[in-house]
Amino acid sequence: MLTLATLGFLLNFWAWSLIGPLGPTYREELALTPVELSVAVAVPVIVGSLGRIPIGALTDRYGARVMFPVVSLVTILPVLFVGLVASNFAMLVVGGFFLGVGGTAFAVGVPFVNAWFAPARRGTALGIFGMGTAGTAVAAFTTVAIAEQFGRPAPFILVAVLLALYAVVAWTVLRDAAGRAAPTGSLAARTWATVKIPATGQLALIYALGFGGFVAFSVYLPTYLTTDFGLTRGDASLRTAGFVVLAVVARPVGGWLSDRWHPVPVLTLCFTVAGAAAVLAALRLQLLPAGTVAFLVLAATLGAASGACFALVAKVAPADKVGSVTGIVGAAGGLGGFFPPLVMGAVYSATGHYTIGFILLAVSAFAVAAFTWGPVRRASRRGA
Template sequence: MFDSESPDTGDSTGGSALQVATIAAGWLLLLFVGAYLITPASILTLVMADLGVTEATAAALVSMPQVAATVIGIPVGIYLDRVEARTVVPIAAAILFAGSVGDWFAASEAVVPLLIGSRLFAGVGMFILWVVSINVASSTFSPDRRATATSVIISGYPAGYALGQVATPRLAEVVGWPGVFPVFGGAVLLVSLGLYAAVGRVSRYRTPTEPMSAVGFKKVLRNRNVWLVVAVTFLGYSLYMVFNSWMPTYLTRQFGVSIAESGTFVALFPAVGILARPAGGWLSDTVLARRRRPVFAASFAGAMTLAVAMFYSTTVAVLVSLLVLAGVFIQLQIGLMYQSVQEFVDPSAAGTVVSIASVAGWLGSFVAPVVAGELVATAGTYGILFAFAVGLGAAGGLTVWRMAESGADSTPA
């Protein structure tokens, strides 16, 4: 059905340059996607004042695209396995851009339901671009470099969050805050054309010659290791969001740090992912000879150890240092998980399993902060956050122990 290791076309002298161009275009694409998604977060006070909404409603605007992705993720993944991924890149970017224009109109006219709807609509394009970028990174490189490529392209996403947080207030001064949405949406559309062109010229590996069949889908659903990677993804993102969402409050309540200062300190936690995510892929590919499980295990073990150390920290400087280090360990596996799950299936199911893992990751991102909040309310202490983090890390480690190795043998299970 497919050629698992040979490129579609012969390598040329410019092959490496085209591979770099493809990854660079994909990275920039996810950079602007991330910036678009996080846009409301850094201007919540303006959003609340102009729209007359509560903090909860304003904050919900940030997560609307992810909500859409969670709902449509698996069907879209199945569809992407039946079409040429390259052809949907500009279409998906156009959907996101159309949603961003809708954001601008709705925000300018203060029509909140329309703004929610346009953000949901843009989420469809966001999810397609996310899955296609990961699959392109994987299929563009040979087996000994796939995890590195996937992890590098994934790092564009946290970089986009940083860009959005920094650039949005400044852009809002020039174009008004509703105008920031189509600025980033337009950048996504423009870069998508570059990715479309680059993918069309680069040699490809692991490309199926036939779409996934109903039998192939049933094999995916029965694949124990796929579901173990999905569990790892859920737990990894849960751990990531417990720290990301609750540490600003913990710093403020326990150490008397101002809201502005705590936000700045905690921003370092996701920011280190720009380096940590590619590092995890590189370690797996180069140092560990394509073994994935040691990186997953180290990520969970390191996070557990640092959670305990943070609980006993008595100074802000020590706590923030440990938090940054925890950000490194936790994010070593983000990116690698999307490569690992593909290695357990036929390439014709790559989009499907990446979509399933992505939905699991976003579910973890939604569920874990809520559970953490309930635990704090029940226990009456923020110390329970660290116990919860240790529990997530232990569950992740147990899941990794039960999982087979995927990278060392690229034959589908």
């Protein structure tokens, strides 16, 4: 069940991330400004983020056996629209809006995996499930190469076919854990009850920086590398894929460390080191070795923090609200990934470089580290 859930997450995330690697191509072919390009790559992120709130609540009600096939099938339509139809900025934004549905698969998988594992193993299990974010790496590794070899529609057609196959397999094989109790009450009432849980807001802030930072770099790094360092599209895509792979591998490590010790010290350390790496990136040193070291450290720490955050969800969220909490926390993570590309595009347009953007990231990381070690640590001790 964990393997099937991770595969579904990976495929939907692959679909969700298809626009980012082609950002430089869209910029040239559609004559997009830096801000327009930032909007195009950010729109799927915000929709996939906000969509996790209702999808998480629906997963609590109907289970992952229903929701994984539904999300996968619905995502096929915008994948084909972007790949085969979109030919201007407006159409790209519309397609990207609905492509965001693929990003909601995360809110389906977390409550599903959480229900299958004992509390002592949930951090590791959720970290393994979180490796489905490798879909972003697959997109970064393959999209440009496939498009150059077989034409721009080719990667979109491939992903659409794989999503259709997965929907059939998930409907046939996937099973929710025994004893799953569907919650009662309306979607709005259950969402409001979840919002009022103190831990929900705390976890949302943590994930907004941890996962949001990962998403922001995964979608905007190709543009940053081609613009600021003059790399080719293929080279930028491969380097971005390396960033994503390291973050993906670090995610179960963060979950495992949280199972062994506790999520709070793991999160505090991750954000402190990430802040230091952001300061290094802001110095605009050579890409080799300083710039590369900065981004690799950011990848490892943001990935581990994402895994540790959901280890903390498993500890503090009520069992019948894990999907709803996941939806809200996941939405915050996606929203955290929405704004940095816009900020980076605006900063570059205004100043001609990205220094201010990295300084803002460093300040945010240090602030969240302090918040985690302070209020979050006290609340987790009270079992909030």
